[in-house]
Amino acid sequence: xxxxxxxxxxxxxxxxxxxxxxxxxxxxxxxxxxxxxxxxxxxxxxxxxxxxxxxxxxxxxxxxxxxxxxxxxxxxxxxxxxxxxxxxxxxxxxxxxxxxxxxxxxxxxxxxxxxxxxxxxxxxxxxxxxxxxxxxxxxxxxxxxxxxxxxxxxxxxxxxxxxxxxxxxxxxxxxxxxxxxxxxxxxxxxxxxxxxxxxxx
Numbered sequence: 727x728x729x730x731x732x733x734x735x736x737x738x739x740x741x742x743x744x745x746x747x748x749x750x751x752x753x754x755x756x757x758x759x760x761x762x763x764x765x766x767x768x769x770x771x772x773x774x775x776x777x778x779x780x781x782x783x784x785x786x787x788x789x790x791x792x793x794x795x796x797x798x799x800x801x802x803x804x805x806x807x808x809x810x811x812x813x814x815x816x817x818x819x820x821x822x823x824x825x826x827x828x829x830x831x832x833x834x835x836x837x838x839x840x841x842x843x844x845x846x847x848x849x850x851x852x853x854x855x856x857x858x859x860x861x862x863x864x865x866x867x868x869x870x871x872x873x874x875x876x877x878x879x880x881x882x883x884x885x886x887x888x889x890x891x892x893x894x895x896x897x898x899x900x901x902x903x904x905x906x907x908x909x910x911x912x913x914x915x916x917x918x919x920x921x922x923x924x925x926x927x
Contacts, residue, residue, distance in 0.1 A: 818910075818911065821867045821868055821910065822910055822913070822915070824867060825864055825867055825868075825869050825908075825910055825915065826915060828860075828864060829908065829915065829916065831860070832857070832860060832861060832864065835853065835856070835857035835860060835861075836857070836906070838853050838857075839853055839854055839857060867910070868910050868911050869908055869909070869910055869915075870908070870909050870910075871906055871907065871908055871909075872906075872907035872908065872909055872914070872917070872918045874900055874903035874906075874907065874918040874920050875900055875903075876899065876900060877898060877899060877900070878898055878899065878900055878920065878922050881914070882907065882909075882914060882917060882918060883900065883907070883917055883918050883919075883920045883922075884907075884917040884918065884919050884920065885920060885921075885922045886904060886905075886919045886920070886921070887904070887920075887921040887922070888921075888922050888923075888924040889901055889921055889922070889923055889924065890923075890924060890925070890926055891923035891924065891925050892925065893925070894925065896923035896925070897923055897924065897925035898922065898923065898924075899922070899923050900920045900921070900922060900923075901920075901921045901922065901923050902920065902921040903918055903919070903920050903921075904919045904920060904921060905918065905919035906918060907919070
């Protein structure tokens with residue numbers, strides 16, 4: 727009787743061990759299945775989402791920096807162009823002031839040459855040479871004489887005298903220049919004083 731109970735106890739123990747091993751195997755299978763399911767969150771998925779978010783933020787910041795660089799470059803070009811315009815304007819104003827102040831001196835040279843009767847004299851040649859040098863210096867600043875020939879142009883010429891003429895060709899034409907006119911660049915500093923032909927009706 728004692729041997730039979732011993733065998734039964736041993737059988738139950740073996741059965742419990744088998745059941746325990748079976749339960750452990752099922753648990754391992756459940757862990758493997760749970761780890762292999764793609765729809766459940768895991769640590770790798772969280773890291774990928776975080777990296778994607780950081781990448782998007784980096785791209786946005788790069789676009790902002792690029793826009794700021796483009797605006798800064800455009801502002802610099804505008805500033806440089808404005809500085810160049812201001813410099814050119816200042817140079818033009820300075821040249822205009824200098825030439826305007828020196829034009830009476832040039833007129834006096836012309837009067838002095840006109841007052842000398844002997845064109846072969848040393849005085850005439852000396853004054854003429856100085857006058858040419860002085861006018862050349864003014865030309866380097868942009869001064870040029872106004873052409874006083876052809877048709878009368880009120881933007882360039884000042885009619886101080888009108889002379890009756892017979893032909894249509896001379897009507898409104900410049901017959902003589904009485905006083906030289908000058909321009910600085912495209913600006914008229916002084917209009918040429920001229921004699922103009924006028925045909926009576």
